[in-house]
Amino acid sequence: MTRPNNQTTVIVAHQFETLEQQFDADLLGMWLFLVTEALLFSGAFLALAVYYHQYYDTFSAAARELHWLLAGINSVILLTSGLAVALAEQAAEEHRRRLTLCWLSATIALGVAFLCLKSYEYYMEYRAGLIPFLDQPFAFSGPDPHNAMLFYNFYFAITGLHALHMIIGLMVLLVMLVLTYRWRESARVARQVRIAGLYWAFVDIVWVLVYCSLYLLGR
Amino acid sequence: MNYLNAGYGLKSWLLTLDHKRVAWLYFISITGFFFLGGAAATLVRLELITPAGDLLSSDAYNQMFSLHGIVMVWFFLIPSIPATMGNFLLPLMLGARDMAFPRLNLMSWYVFILGGLFTLTAVIAGGIDTGWTFYTPYSTMFSNGAVLAAATGVFIVGFSSILTGINFIVTTHKMRAPGLTWFRLPLFVWAQYATSLIMVLATPVLSITLVLLGVERAFGIGIFDPALGGDPILFEHLFWFYSHPAVYIMLLPAMGVVSEVIACFAHKRIFGYKVMAFSILAIALFGFLVWGHHMFVSGQSIYAGVAFSLLSFLVSVPSALKIFNWLATLYKGHIRFDAPMLFALSFIGLFLIGGLTGVFVATLALDIQMHDTYFVVAHFHYIMVGGMVSAYMAGLHFWWPKITGRLYPEIWARVSAIIVFAGFNLTFFPQFILGWAGMPRRYHAYAEEFQLLNVFSSAGAGMLAVGYLLPLLYLIWSLRYGARASGNPWDARGLEWTVASPPPKENFATVPRVDSEAYAYDTPQ
Numbered sequence: 001m002t003r004p005n006n007q008t009t010v011i012v013a014h015q016f017e018t019l020e021q022q023f024d025a026d027l028l029g030m031w032l033f034l035v036t037e038a039l040l041f042s043g044a045f046l047a048l049a050v051y052y053h054q055y056y057d058t059f060s061a062a063a064r065e066l067h068w069l070l071a072g073i074n075s076v077i078l079l080t081s082g083l084a085v086a087l088a089e090q091a092a093e094e095h096r097r098r099l100t101l102c103w104l105s106a107t108i109a110l111g112v113a114f115l116c117l118k119s120y121e122y123y124m125e126y127r128a129g130l131i132p133f134l135d136q137p138f139a140f141s142g143p144d145p146h147n148a149m150l151f152y153n154f155y156f157a158i159t160g161l162h163a164l165h166m167i168i169g170l171m172v173l174l175v176m177l178v179l180t181y182r183w184r185e186s187a188r189v190a191r192q193v194r195i196a197g198l199y200w201a202f203v204d205i206v207w208v209l210v211y212c213s214l215y216l217l218g219r
Numbered sequence: 220m221n222y223l224n225a226g227y228g229l230k231s232w233l234l235t236l237d238h239k240r241v242a243w244l245y246f247i248s249i250t251g252f253f254f255l256g257g258a259a260a261t262l263v264r265l266e267l268i269t270p271a272g273d274l275l276s277s278d279a280y281n282q283m284f285s286l287h288g289i290v291m292v293w294f295f296l297i298p299s300i301p302a303t304m305g306n307f308l309l310p311l312m313l314g315a316r317d318m319a320f321p322r323l324n325l326m327s328w329y330v331f332i333l334g335g336l337f338t339l340t341a342v343i344a345g346g347i348d349t350g351w352t353f354y355t356p357y358s359t360m361f362s363n364g365a366v367l368a369a370a371t372g373v374f375i376v377g378f379s380s381i382l383t384g385i386n387f388i389v390t391t392h393k394m395r396a397p398g399l400t401w402f403r404l405p406l407f408v409w410a411q412y413a414t415s416l417i418m419v420l421a422t423p424v425l426s427i428t429l430v431l432l433g434v435e436r437a438f439g440i441g442i443f444d445p446a447l448g449g450d451p452i453l454f455e456h457l458f459w460f461y462s463h464p465a466v467y468i469m470l471l472p473a474m475g476v477v478s479e480v481i482a483c484f485a486h487k488r489i490f491g492y493k494v495m496a497f498s499i500l501a502i503a504l505f506g507f508l509v510w511g512h513h514m515f516v517s518g519q520s521i522y523a524g525v526a527f528s529l530l531s532f533l534v535s536v537p538s539a540l541k542i543f544n545w546l547a548t549l550y551k552g553h554i555r556f557d558a559p560m561l562f563a564l565s566f567i568g569l570f571l572i573g574g575l576t577g578v579f580v581a582t583l584a585l586d587i588q589m590h591d592t593y594f595v596v597a598h599f600h601y602i603m604v605g606g607m608v609s610a611y612m613a614g615l616h617f618w619w620p621k622i623t624g625r626l627y628p629e630i631w632a633r634v635s636a637i638i639v640f641a642g643f644n645l646t647f648f649p650q651f652i653l654g655w656a657g658m659p660r661r662y663h664a665y666a667e668e669f670q671l672l673n674v675f676s677s678a679g680a681g682m683l684a685v686g687y688l689l690p691l692l693y694l695i696w697s698l699r700y701g702a703r704a705s706g707n708p709w710d711a712r713g714l715e716w717t718v719a720s721p722p723p724k725e726n727f728a729t730v731p732r733v734d735s736e737a738y739a740y741d742t743p744q
């Protein structure tokens with residue numbers, strides 16, 4: 001079996017035999033990467049669960065200070081962006097360049113909106129004196145402010161880590177936008193958008209977990 | 220035309236996408252780290268020749284054993300076999316032209332180097348004295364060392380093993396030549412596969428743990444800080460959830476190498492192939508369930524201690540199966556004692572002792588006495604140095620002709636294998652006795668009555684240094700003056716031996732078709 005070299009429409013990377021093989025490999029690679037990402041977050045969630053168990057009352061009181069409604073609206077925005085990226089994948093699959101560009105831009109816009117709203121939320125928490133580090137005055141009014149600090153530490157560490165993933169995801173989507181704009185080979189673009197979409201979906205799902213465990217659990 | 224003379228400039232190496240050249244980049248860098256870690260160990264052993272703490276201050280001593288541990292664990296043992304021989308051989312053994320993701324492969328090396336630079340910065344900027352385990356609250360609140368830089372280095376290097384792991388798994392799934400079914404894979408590939416699973420599943424937990432540790436130290440975000448209601452024991456749980464599986468990242472590839480070498484030099488099919496393959500997976504799996512055996516005296520619940528103790532005993536079952544199968548492979552084989560075989564046989568003997576003493580320290584009641592003594596130090600060195608490094612040497616010599624196209628000087632290699640074996644036992648066997656007698660680890664001064672055994676140990680370390688420096692010299696020598704190697708100088712089986720030595724850039728001109736089991740030593744190749 002020698003490699004087919006009559007395929008001029010799509011260029012397969014030299015180590016692969018066929019485009020399907022390459023696509024399968026890329027997809028599996030992304031899934032594995034997402035497994036590692038899930039495990040990364042799981043360590044933080046585990047620690048949160050342990051302390052929630054230990055200081056249930058304090059943690060619930062601290063959680064009630066968070067802006068659940070604002071974050072809820074933000075969740076809607078992020079999930080909508082998940083829909084947009086799914087539609088972009090669909091459009092790329094159907095070789096529709098324009099439509100792909102539209103949905104990708106929508107995804108990015110919604111993602112940026114999420115981050116803006118999130119920053120505003122952080123700002124409100126700063127104003128309310130809920131930042132327990134960087135030598136800020138800590139003005140938590142509920143019982144046991146000492147252990148409440150621990151809760152806010154988790155809040156900032158986990159949402160910060162999630163925001164970092166959002167930023168990485170947005171950069172990936174921007175690259176996709178450029179690639180779609182250039183539109184070299186439609187099969188390849190469809191594949192790349194699909195893999196990028198997978199990452200974005202993951203970031204969405206993690207947010208759902210973040211929202212439930214930090215904002216809703218204590219209510 | 221082969222992969223070595225396909226291009227000469229520095230750029231052709233530093234920007235290479237060829238898995239065989241990436242393997243070389245790793246070879247060179249981890250050899251550097253090995254001798255750096257060795258230098259630190261030399262200072263530790265020199266200090267311990269006398270009972271008084273006279274050569275190094277206690278601070279300098281703490282820095283030396285920490286540097287030694289961090290460098291050896293993350294910058295030598297974890298990458299060692301996978302990143303060098305794994306990178307070189309995996310595509311060859313699968314009949315593929317390269318890894319699934321060649322660019323990712325090169326990137327993993329750059330990530331590795333970046334992590335290394337951070338760690339070296341930590342050494343220059345005041346050293347680090349937490350030991351390789353970074354236990355909180357010492358590491359976050361009290362240590363004056365460059366903890367942040369060192370932890371960042373380890374965090375970064377974690378991504379290099381994650382990338383390697385992903386690449387290996389995808390390559391094994393998607394790049395096998397036609398006819399190369401899972402149960403025709405060489406055990407080396409099975410071992411790399413299981414190792415990669417651990418890399419992918421355990422390393423991210425270390426990453427997040429180090430992130431939490433890092434933010435605690437840098438910004439005062441207390442998560443393990445007892446003053447904020449945090450729990451330092453939680454750090455230990457998270458750390459060992461990675462670090463026990465990590466010991467199998469070090470060990471499983473070694474088992475893969477030894478299987479190849481034993482089969483070749485006994486000139487026999489591996490005994491119990493499927494048992495070997497499944498026991499590798501079983502070890503990888505059980506490895507995730509025993510981390511609490513490092514915490515018997517930490518104050519964890521006694522019931523957890525009992526469970527972890529029993530689960531740890533379970534791990535020794537698949538390990539023992541492997542040893543019996545190697546012995547059964549040797550039985551009635553046409554055994555040749557070339558240097559790779561000598562190293563592989565030392566692996567079996569030393570790993571056996573290391574594994575058995577593992578059962579000692581996994582015994583809950585016994586470990587109350589053993590914990591934090593030299594007995595533990597001897598236990599893990601028997602596995603990590605006696606086992607793992609011996610297997611690394613076995614593989615290095617076995618595939619050296621394939622990698623370089625040159626033969627190494629056999630006599631010198633055998634001499635080195637014997638020196639290493641003798642030196643190793645002289646260094647570490649006394650430490651079992653010392654630990655049993657109660658000498659604690661990690662102190663620069665000790666009671667008078669321990670001196671004799673410590674002098675033995677330090678003398679052995681000197682022998683070990685000679686045993687490891689010799690190969691450095693004669694292997695480099697052989698690059699230029701060694702006799703040229705044929706494609707298959709050992710009469711071994713496996714796809715990597717069907718191509719020329721050194722292999723051509725694209726590995727295989729046409730994709731090979733596989734129609735027989737691995738280790739078909741009863742049929743001529």
Ligand code: HEM
Pocket residue numbers: 352466467469470512513531532534535538573574577578580581582586589590591595598599602603
């Ligand atoms: C197979 C490869 C193995 C490697 C590379 C290895 C390595 C290590 C290392 C590095 C440590 C010390 C960590 C530290 O405190 O700094 C250690 C301790 C320990 N090992 Fe192993 N080990 C291996 C196998 C085993 C097995 C098979 C068992 C049990 C059946 C075992 C049981 C233990 C226990 C219980 C300790 C903790 C002892 C104590 O701290 O008091 N190990 N091992």
Ligand SMILES: [Cu+2]
Pocket residue numbers: 462463466509510512513
């Ligand atoms: Cu362990």
